[in-house]
Amino acid sequence: MKKGAIFDMDGLLFDTERIYRDIWSSPCPFVEKINPQVAEAVCGTSGAHLIEILFSYYPGVQAQAYVDWALDSVDALLQKEVPQMPGCEEILSFLKGNNVKIAVASSSRKELIERNLQITGLRDYFDVIVSGQEVVYGKPEPDIFLLAAQKLGLPPFDCYVFEDGINGARAGIAAGCATVMIPDLTQPTAELKQRCTGIYPSLLAAVQAMEQGKL
Incomplete structure (x- = not known):
């Protein structure tokens, strides 16, 4: 892991x-x-x-x-309600329980990231928050994930990147991270099917793969 x-x-x-x-x-x-x-x-x-x-x-x-x-x-x-994706809290709890450092690296504004995490009660899971405002070039460039890994104090190759989008998955791969795609509105390209470390239908499925030592 x-x-x-x-x-x-x-x-x-x-x-x-x-x-x-x-x-x-x-x-x-x-x-x-x-x-x-x-x-x-x-x-x-x-x-x-x-x-x-x-x-x-x-x-x-x-x-x-x-x-x-x-x-x-x-x-x-998003002022009042932020709907979570299935498996969101389960994967964060699993990682925290296994002493994995956790970051969020989002193109959104930092204040919106913080507010979403506070509203959902998930803020304490995260050691680092990185916003697209902190880098010049957004995804698919690797900058945001490289910065997140740096702030975690880890080399990129020792970090998973979890992404739902094509631009984000490409950025994770370019950063040298173990990139896991959980498709939402966009399905992976043939290129990403070959280059991603794993592609799962949900965060719950990714948790199960980690528990089984497959990820």
Whole structure:
């Protein structure tokens, strides 16, 4: 078993990826006509990479203002309730019980990560929190996972990365972590099926694999 575990948040720990998809697919003050491909393209990204994606679909858009609007809209919807994904607490409890250091590395704002963890009562499981705001290049670049491993005091190869998205899984692999994909809205590509350490239908299935020494 690895000594560290780094978790994405939206679509993995919490059933919130659909909220982001809905927001990016909704009419907004910055774009006359929404491109339906944008929601998937920006999934799991942040920072300069997110801005680049928006410019590629909407040349000349006020990209940072658009990002701020989208994140504020998500914030407003998550003020009171944050639904957990099946197996969320079980895997965190299992890892903590086996003295594995735990981090969350999410493209979301740090204050939103903290609030979600507090609302759900999961904050004490995590030794480290890393936000996409802390790196220049978001997923699929490896920066956020490299920073999380550094803050855990561990080499990347001794850390699991748990991800639901394609960009995130690619980032975990690029960082040199043992990358485990738990697909939510997006299914793994043929490339990821070959390169991921494991792909499981749920966090519960991943826990079972760890208990059996298969992960």
